[in-house]
Amino acid sequence: MSAKVCKTLISEEEIKEKIIEMGQRIAKDYAGKNLFVIGILKGSIIFLSDLVRAIPIPLKMDFMAVSSYGASTQTSGVVRILKDLETDLTDKDVLIVEDIVDTGLTLSYLIDNLRSRNPKSLNICTFLDKPSRRKATIELEYNGFEIPDEFVVGYGLDFNEEFRNLPYIGIVEITK
Ligand code: IMP
Ligand code: MG
Secondary structure, three states: OEEEEEEEEEOHHHHHHHHHHHHHHHHHHOOOOOEEEEEEEOOOHHHHHHHHHOOOOOOEEEEEEEOOOOOOOOOOOOOOEEEOOOOOOEOOEEEEEEEEEOOOHHHHHHHHHHHOOOEOEEEEEEEEEOHHHOOOOOOOOEEEEEOOOOOEEEOOEOEOOEOOOOOOEEEEEEEO
16 A cells, blocks of 8 residues: 655645634633643644744643554544643643544543543644544634545644655545
8 A cells, every 4th residue: 555645735835824823813812821732642743833833822731642543544433542641730721732633533532531630621723624524523612724525644644654744734645
């Protein structure tokens, strides 16, 4: 099986503009609050590292890793925590940062799990939203781009661990 990027869906320029816009909105909404950003590894790292630098207010961050698709492009529905937070969430205004919401099953599990740790507030910030395949209803407070039902890579997103370093979002073509 091999994969190659066949088309650019979102350019580097469009991403840059969107990050500034999202950062400004988050800074305004969280001014005077106790902003605690949780990045979901590994897909969100590029987005998160650009986003936090566009949020001109104090914040802290931590990371979680959960199991995802592995080498397939289908979700298993089974979510496993591979790396947990190092911080207690009590009194924190938590913002979960995700690369993409597809079926929503991963986030749905994470939201329940993190809510049970009693944060002061909990919101979601996703770079991409693929609403056509949603299986769990999730409120996305901050949402970069809505995309069609295509498998995309780049800007942190992978296919079989490849393509995370592309500075744009591309559509992948898989050949057997
Ligand atoms: P969900 O549980 O179906 O919402 O999927 C969540 C995870 O699946 C994301 O955090 C990604 O790691 C992965 N994923 C879903 N769609 C794509 C895609 O188009 N490209 C790369 N990874 C994806
Ligand atoms: Mg992934």
